[in-house]
Amino acid sequence: MDSLPTFRFSPNAYELGFFVAEPLLCSCCERDREWRYRGSFYTRADDVRLCPWCVADGSAARRFGGSFSDWLGIDGVPIEPEEPLAVDEDAAREVADRTPSYPSWQQEQWRSHCGLPCAFIGFVGADDLPGLLPDPVFAQDVDGGLGFPGDLLRSYLSPDGDLAGYLFRCVVCDAHRLHVDAS
Numbered sequence: 001m002d003s004l005p006t007f008r009f010s011p012n013a014y015e016l017g018f019f020v021a022e023p024l025l026c027s028c029c030e031r032d033r034e035w036r037y038r039g040s041f042y043t044r045a046d047d048v049r050l051c052p053w054c055v056a057d058g059s060a061a062r063r064f065g066g067s068f069s070d071w072l073g074i075d076g077v078p079i080e081p082e083e084p085l086a087v088d089e090d091a092a093r094e095v096a097d098r099t100p101s102y103p104s105w106q107q108e109q110w111r112s113h114c115g116l117p118c119a120f121i122g123f124v125g126a127d128d129l130p131g132l133l134p135d136p137v138f139a140q141d142v143d144g145g146l147g148f149p150g151d152l153l154r155s156y157l158s159p160d161g162d163l164a165g166y167l168f169r170c171v172v173c174d175a176h177r178l179h180v181d182a183s
């Protein structure tokens with residue numbers, strides 16, 4: 001039995017339910033596996049069922065020409081392809097092609113810090129903010145840095161509601177960052 005792969009940019013992927021313990025025949029490695037990826041996978045192929053190993057080693061992204069997170073949704077990836085990236089390209093590729101995405105209302109976005117994509121940690125609501133706001137990087141995101149009024153987030157942010165909070169942590173300096181998505 002192969003041990004389950006881990007994801008540096010989604011270290012809580014199993015606890016958060018991005019994979020479900022369920023037998024499947026993986027569409028990529030074509031092996032009988034016990035864990036199925038249940039997040040988004042942007043590909044033209046139909047009915048792709050993936051095991052964690054084929055997510056982690058990039059084989060699913062290569063075989064099906066797909067990605068798990070939107071490339072342009074990663075902080076530091078410019079809209080114009082000729083412009084330079086403000087985030088490490090290999091690491092950003094790892095997020096798009098070898099990291100499970102997380103469920104969100106709209107297209108997911110991936111925060112970056114210190115020149116690298118952050119790790120997705122989990123879902124947060126208003127009750128979680130007091131513990132995180134001493135972090136100045138996080139406070140900046142809450143207080144208007146994301147285009148939402150700070151008062152609104154302090155009152156209505158919810159881990160799974162209409163104004164949902166997504167928590168990231170910098171893999172270099174451990175600063176926290178926030179993504180907010182409204183239904």
Ligand SMILES: [Zn+2]
Binds near residue numbers: 026030053054
């Ligand atoms: Zn597989």
Ligand SMILES: [Zn+2]
Binds near residue numbers: 113114
């Ligand atoms: Zn940092």
